[in-house]
Amino acid sequence: MANTSNRQIVIAARPNGKAQLSDFNIVEQAIPSPGDGEVLFRNLLISMDPYQRSLMGNASSELPPIDIGQPMSGPTVAVVEQSRNANFAVGDHVVSWSGWQEYGLSDGSDLQKIDPEAAPLSTALGVLGHTGLTAWLGVSKFLNPKPGGTFVVTAAAGSVGSVAAQMAKLRGHRVIGIAGGPEKVRYLKDDLGLDGAVDYKATGFAEQLARALPDGLDTLFDNVGGYMFEALMPYFNHHARIVICGTIAQYDFPNAPDGPNRLPELLKSFLYRFIEIRGFALPDHLGSYPEFLAEVGPLVSQDKIKYSEEFVDGFENIPDAFLRLFDGRNRGKLIARVG
């Protein structure tokens, strides 16, 4: 642990379509020293999330890309090593947004203390962190229709999708998850207890979808966008409600794809099927975090909401692990153990 330098994984190039290993570099910096009011912390766990592709540039995103040569940003779990801030003591555990590097410096304003006794540290990056909060906001604040209808979740084995699907199930909906591959389908049915699961990678995806949605869909929590959203459009029921929480199928493609142009058909479905659809901004709703934790924390400790984590060991393995998110090789929350 007696590091003498702070390794960082930086953006080396803007991806041309799919991100690849050569778009990252590992560089070494001196470990910074905390100034007055500052805290130096060492990252123990580093989160990898699909939206980070958007931050690399050349993506179907409106987020400003990270400068070339700068480390990837994102949440981590860290331990305080030096403190010149009265609110933090050496040994405190915190969630930071210091991204893909071994050490971080902060004035404390973006740090959130966590209790390592209350839940495994890793949950602060997943089911009890920003991914769980995202799922909870979508289901409870923006969808929350009357129980009993058909509720579809795309990327349902993912870190956000799996929480959303289980919350919808607990609220009394008939929940259908969509994911890629037989193992994920088994997980959704057997481990999470969903009412149905559809494998988008299987031949006969369209027929499977038709069988899973005999009465259409009333609610959609979409993490995928693109071709997946288009495949679901014919199933939108009257008064359907939809949250767009991610567009992972679109991240690699900055330009509008060839036609036909399905946008007029979508407007038509809004008009004639009285549909409501929205995105939302997590930062607008951080004030709901205590309410979220009060509801979801006990559900997680009672095992009523299950979560899946996949760990990668070693800082230098982060880029390769991150790329797995885009070909469906991972399941659940992907976290690097670096400390």
Add this chain to the structure above:
Amino acid sequence: MANTSNRQIVIAARPNGKAQLSDFNIVEQAIPSPGDGEVLFRNLLISMDPYQRSLMGNASSELPPIDIGQPMSGPTVAVVEQSRNANFAVGDHVVSWSGWQEYGLSDGSDLQKIDPEAAPLSTALGVLGHTGLTAWLGVSKFLNPKPGGTFVVTAAAGSVGSVAAQMAKLRGHRVIGIAGGPEKVRYLKDDLGLDGAVDYKATGFAEQLARALPDGLDTLFDNVGGYMFEALMPYFNHHARIVICGTIAQYDFPNAPDGPNRLPELLKSFLYRFIEIRGFALPDHLGSYPEFLAEVGPLVSQDKIKYSEEFVDGFENIPDAFLRLFDGRNRGKLIARVG
């Protein structure tokens, strides 16, 4: 007035793209006699509305088309000629949904009595009828964001759009109307007092739009869809709210147009700009009619909401007048005087 037959305008053929005169026929039926509990009424004013194109079939609509040989459905203002229903007396004025015919028969359940002294009879088909209610619902129930932002209305010189635009103005928004031709633009600016108006038929439409929306748009009341919606997409601000109230640009085109496919771009804007968009069903909100009338009735009699009506005389001229709705030749509410 001593008609011996009931003329009807019926659907003669499903339009191939744009509707034309040959898609209609005028037929004569015997004037029906009211049975026990029924009312015979004679239509005085017949409404023509863009959505009626959807009822002719071969349209980008999900409404079931009217059977070939049956009269076009829609609202009328009528006077009761014979009554075997205790709730209606000969001479009563009513709004009916008997459509494009000279006489109608009803058990009274779909008739709404109106007071010819309270407001001109024609307003019951327009500003104080289903078109005004539609505008009011969109603006006051589903958009209603904080005042001060930029509020765009498409087809703003139309019967729904002109009421929506004036209600938005009364609520303190900066209102930009889009319409076709210099006379409509003048009407929007000078007569309705909007903050700006853009002529989509003028060369340089894109540049005009850019000048009218220097700060983007925060609210959109869209009656047009298609190319117009796509032209507005780049101006959607963060947290924009949108109501889809019509897709008149799409009615004639049943199939998805050629690409590029703008749907992924739209999903992306929902996600990254936190946009909320919806359609709504008028029949779900008829219970709001008294609230609407209490608010909008006085505004109309005080001339704070202006309305424009265009009258066509003669039953046989309805089809030709109806077709004007689709090339922008009309302004305001289009009504046939037939009694």
